[in-house]
Amino acid sequence: xxxxxxxxxxxxxxxxxxxxxxxxxxxxxxxxxxxxxxxxxxxxxxxxxxxxxxxxxxxxxxxxxxxxxxxxxxxxxxxxxxxxxxxxxxxxxxxxxxxxxxxxxxxxxxxxxxxxxxxxxxxxxxxxxxxxxxxxxxxxxxxxxxxxxxxxxxxxxxxxxxxxxxxxxxxxxxxxxxxxxxxxxxxxxxxxxxxxxxxxxxxxxxxxxxxxxxxxxxxxxxxxxxxxxxxxxxxxxxxxxxxxxxxxxxxxxxxxxxxxxxxxxxxxxxxxxxxxxxxxxxx
Amino acid sequence: xxxxxxxxxxxxxxxxxxxxxxxxxxxxxxxxxxxxxxxxxxxxxxxxxxxxxxxxxxxxxxxxxxxxxxxxxxxxxxxxxxxxxxxxxxxxxxxxxxxxxxxxxxxxxxxxxxxxxxxxxxxxxxxxxxxxxxxxxxxxxxxxxxxxxxxxxxxxxxxxxxxxxxxxxxxxxxxxxxxxxxxxxxxxxxxxxxxxxxxxxxxxxxxxxxxxxxxxxxxxxxxxxxxxxxxxxxxxxxxxxxxxxxxxxxxxxxxxxxxxxxxxxxxxxxxxxxxxxxxxxxxxxxxxxxxxxxxxxxxxxxxxxxxxxxxxxx
Numbered sequence: 001x002x003x004x005x006x007x008x009x010x011x012x013x014x015x016x017x018x019x020x021x022x023x024x025x026x027x028x029x030x031x032x033x034x035x036x037x038x039x040x041x042x043x044x045x046x047x048x049x050x051x052x053x054x055x056x057x058x059x060x061x062x063x064x065x066x067x068x069x070x071x072x073x074x075x076x077x078x079x080x081x082x083x084x085x086x087x088x089x090x091x092x093x094x095x096x097x098x099x100x101x102x103x104x105x106x107x108x109x110x111x112x113x114x115x116x117x118x119x120x121x122x123x124x125x126x127x128x129x130x131x132x133x134x135x136x137x138x139x140x141x142x143x144x145x146x147x148x149x150x151x152x153x154x155x156x157x158x159x160x161x162x163x164x165x166x167x168x169x170x171x172x173x174x175x176x177x178x179x180x181x182x183x184x185x186x187x188x189x190x191x192x193x194x195x196x197x198x199x200x201x202x203x204x205x206x207x208x209x210x211x212x213x214x215x216x217x218x219x220x221x222x223x224x225x226x227x228x229x230x231x232x233x234x235x236x237x238x239x240x241x242x243x244x245x246x247x248x249x250x251x252x253x254x255x256x257x258x259x260x261x262x263x264x265x266x267x268x269x270x271x272x273x274x275x276x277x278x279x280x281x282x283x
Numbered sequence: 284x285x286x287x288x289x290x291x292x293x294x295x296x297x298x299x300x301x302x303x304x305x306x307x308x309x310x311x312x313x314x315x316x317x318x319x320x321x322x323x324x325x326x327x328x329x330x331x332x333x334x335x336x337x338x339x340x341x342x343x344x345x346x347x348x349x350x351x352x353x354x355x356x357x358x359x360x361x362x363x364x365x366x367x368x369x370x371x372x373x374x375x376x377x378x379x380x381x382x383x384x385x386x387x388x389x390x391x392x393x394x395x396x397x398x399x400x401x402x403x404x405x406x407x408x409x410x411x412x413x414x415x416x417x418x419x420x421x422x423x424x425x426x427x428x429x430x431x432x433x434x435x436x437x438x439x440x441x442x443x444x445x446x447x448x449x450x451x452x453x454x455x456x457x458x459x460x461x462x463x464x465x466x467x468x469x470x471x472x473x474x475x476x477x478x479x480x481x482x483x484x485x486x487x488x489x490x491x492x493x494x495x496x497x498x499x500x501x502x503x504x505x506x507x508x509x510x511x512x513x514x515x516x517x518x519x520x521x522x523x524x525x526x527x528x529x530x531x532x533x534x535x536x537x538x539x540x541x542x543x544x545x546x547x548x549x550x551x552x553x554x555x556x557x558x559x560x561x562x563x564x565x566x567x568x569x570x571x572x573x574x575x576x577x578x579x580x581x582x583x584x585x586x587x588x589x590x591x592x593x594x595x596x597x
Contacts, residue, residue, distance in 0.1 A: 020313040022552050061550065071343040071497070072549060114314075114552055244341045244348065245549045248310040249326070251352050252341040265334055265355065270310065 020117060020247070021048045024110040028087065030103070034167065037093050037137065038103055039079070042111060044088040052081040052088070053120030054144035055238055055274040059246030060090075060102070061112035068101035073114065075243045075269065077141040080173075088113075091140035091170075117246050118273045121145050121236055123152060127210040130154050131203065133196065133224060135161035138216030139169040141238045145213055150177040155207075157182060159199065161191045161220075193223055204231055211235055218282045225278055235277035241268040256281050285566040286573040287559070289321070289540050291518045292441045292466035294376060294403055296321035296541060299574060300531065300559050303522050303545030304380035304405060304445070305352065309369050314552045318373050319559060321541060325366060327380040327407045329356040330392045337489035344478050347497030347524070348546055351490035354382060359395050367400050376402035378443065386420075386430045393437040404440050406431075408460075409447030409472040421447045424459035431463025443520065445469040446511070448500075453507050454514035467518045469543065470508045474500055497546040500524040505537055512538025512579060513587060526554060528561030535577040 025042040033039045059073040080089035094103050105111060121144075123130065130149055132142045139160055149156040156179040162168045163186045171181055182199065184190040203209055204227075212224045212235030221237055228235050241253035248270030255272075256263050257279040266272065287298035301322035302311075308326060317323060336353030343349075356362075362379075370377040379396045381404060383389025393404060408420035408430055420430045421444070434442055444465040450456055457468055473494025478487040486492075504523020512519045518541070521534030526547030534542050547554040566574060 018312070018314055018316070020552075022314060069346060071346050072341070072348060112551075242339045242341055244350070245306070245552075247308075247313070247552065249306060249308040250341070250350070250549065251326075251335060251355050252338075252350065254335065254338065254340070254355070 019051060020115060021045075021051075022112065022114045023048065024112050025088065027105045027107055027109045027111060029107055030105045033091065033169075036167070037091055037140075037169065038099075040090045040092065040102065040105065040111075042088045042090075042113070043086055044081075046083055046086060048116070049081050049083040049086065049088060052078055052116045054078070054148040055120035055141075055236075056116040056118050057246075057269075057273060058088075058090070058113045058115030059117060059243070060098075061114075062098040062101045063105065063109070063111065065101045065104040068097045068104075070096075070098040070101050072244055073246060074098040074102075075117075075240075075246055075273075077238065077273065078116065078144050079140050080144060080147065091137065091143070093137050114246060118269055119271065121148065121213060121238075121274050123148060123154065123211070124234075127234075128154055129157075129208055129210045130213065131157045131159065131200070131209050131211070132213040133159040133161070133200075133220050134213075134215055135191075135217055135220065136167070136169060138214070138238075141215045142213055143170045143173050146174050146177040146179045149179070156180070157203065159184060159196065161185070161196075163187065193219055196220075197223060197227065200227055204233070209233055212277060213237075214277070215239065221277065221280060222282055225280075228277060236274050237277045237280045238274050239268050239272055239280065243269050245269070255283075285563055285571065286575075287321075287563060287566075288573075289575060289578075291403070291443075291520065291540060294322075294441055296376065298559055298562070299535070299541035300555050300562070301378070301520075301541065301543050302548060302555065303543035304407065306545040306548050309366070311548070311552065315556050318375050319556055320375050322376050322378050322402070323370055323373065324378045324405060324543065325362075325370075325380055327354050327356075327382045328359060328362050328392075328396075329354060329382055329384070330359050330388055330395070332356060332358050339487065339489050340493075342478055342487040342493075344476070344495070345499065347495060347499040348549075349476050349478055349488055349493040349495055350473070351488045351493030353490065359392055363396070363398060367396075367398060371400045378403045378405050380405040380407050380445070382407040386433045389430060390433040390437040393434045393442075397438040397440050401440060403443055403466075404434075404438060405443040405445055405469060406434050406465075407445045407472070409445050409449075419447050419449070421445075421456055421460070422450045424452055424455040427456050428459040428463040431460050431465055435464025441466040443467045443469050445522075446471045446507070448472065448474045448503055448507060448523070453510045457511040457515050461515045461517050465517060467520060467540075468511050468515065469520045469522055470511045470539070471504050471523055474503060496524065498524045498526060501530060505533060508534055508539045509537040509581070526550070526558075528558050528565055531558055531562055532565060532577060535574065536579070536581050538579040538581065540578055
């Protein structure tokens with residue numbers, strides 16, 4: 001079965017039907033994961049979780065707490081969604097007013113969320129051997145891909161990059177879902193592009209690779225575009241941009257993409273946040 | 284049962300709540316049933332294709348936001364083929380927002396969007412982002428009058444002129460719009476503003492300057508709506524920082540016949556739905572049978588005579 005990870009709004013009587021939720025969700029936990037990241041666990045209704053797809057995001061109404069007054073919603077990719085236990089997870093790094101306010105949430109508080117939003121990852125029928133390459137919090141964005149690959153019975157290799165082994169994100173998450181982990185770090189000198197390229201080429205020559213997934217890094221993007229082109233391997237990239245509405249109305253979050261010989265501006269919130277890796281442009 | 288309906292120059296709206304142009308599109312139908320709104324107002328289009336401004340196009344400033352989107356447009360053809368038909372499925376009247384770089388181009392587009400399924404045309408003569416450091420038709424009475432005359436000749440549909448807060452001549456511009464043929468005034472657009480990242484010393488917006496919207500714009504828009512209602516005889520549609528029913532009521536008392544909700548939808552996508560429900564509850568509580576009983580009921584006594592001269596803070 002092809003995993004259709006995009007959202008089709010069912011039309012009834014010619015009108016789009018509501019498929020995006022705006023809800024206050026209860027906070028179940030909000031705890032540090034390592035020195036730099038926090039994991040937020042929300043209690044979510046089944047019908048909301050059933051609509052979620054790996055690669056999609058929510059637009060969070062960060063609370064006005066502890067002197068922080070974030071105004072616009074903050075887009076955040078789904079870290080995990082578990083319809084069977086009614087949980088929606090986010091992983092974030094405390095960086096600005098929005099995430100500082102989020103970090104103050106405690107179990108029992110509520111958080112208003114809107115979503116799920118955007119287009120998720122595509123996993124075609126004949127994509128059996130998947131490889132994700134990401135670094136730092138980018139691994140959180142790609143984490144739900146492991147969930148989906150596991151559900152579809154695909155083989156996933158996660159090449160996880162970080163400055164130091166202690167900062168490798170989500171390794172247990174990937175391992176628990178049956179992914180093969182290939183850690184690379186600056187500390188042991190294995191995270192260089194040359195080394196990564198060698199690792200990937202070995203896999204292509206060996207078991208083969210059907211699709212690449214990445215996010216967040218210009219260097220990884222250009223590397224995977226080069227390898228993908230050389231071997232005709234498709235791939236996808238999850239991208240970020242400052243947003244306002246998250247729905248596609250305001251056109252704040254555009255980025256340029258190559259479509260044939262033209263450059264087009266696409267909305268990260270709507271046409272993305274997951275895009276064809278060859279159409280993405282380095283920034 | 285309270286009556287929420289209002290009349291804008293012959294166009295009957297089931298309630299006075301509608302979206303502000305640029306903060307609304309077909310995508311919002313994925314969140315709630317758009318037929319609950321008084322009108323649908325589309326994002327401003329231009330005749331030809333426009334890419335819009337460089338990113339970042341948005342930043343927040345003390346409980347409000349700045350944007351410099353730059354009116355990206357897929358052009359009139361795509362608009363007529365895709366957008367107008369989408370809204371035909373709804374009973375709510377469709378108001379199309381248009382803009383142009385020259386009065387003639389503007390008028391040509393005005394004529395081209397005069398099609399079945401369009402109930403009124405909002406002419407964005409105020410967008411501060413596009414030409415000459417933000418200069419727009421509605422900054423001066425003379426250029427307002429001239430462009431409105433051309434637009435008036437281009438369509439039989441009601442024309443709503445969207446004014447700018449970037450003028451020191453609000454009552455004069457409002458009167459020029461009416462004299463030029465406007466059927467209603469939308470008051471107002473965003474206020475030209477800027478923000479700087481003090482660490483990088485770069486502007487926070489890719490386009491250097493942008494438009495302020497959100498709650499901090501509200502008192503300015505309210506003052507302008509009042510001035511426009513006092514200095515013309517056509518309906519005023521309030522717009523600027525409206526996010527609650529209380530805000531709506533304030534604009535109605537100041538003289539607005541209806542309002543547009545913009546940035547609030549970005550914060551709460553169902554803001555308009557909530558505002559309609561709260562407005563209805565307020566009228567019931569106050570034992571008012573119609574929302575129209577609120578319009579222009581400000582107790583302003585003798586002070587109203589000074590309205591035309593009050594462009595500087597007293």
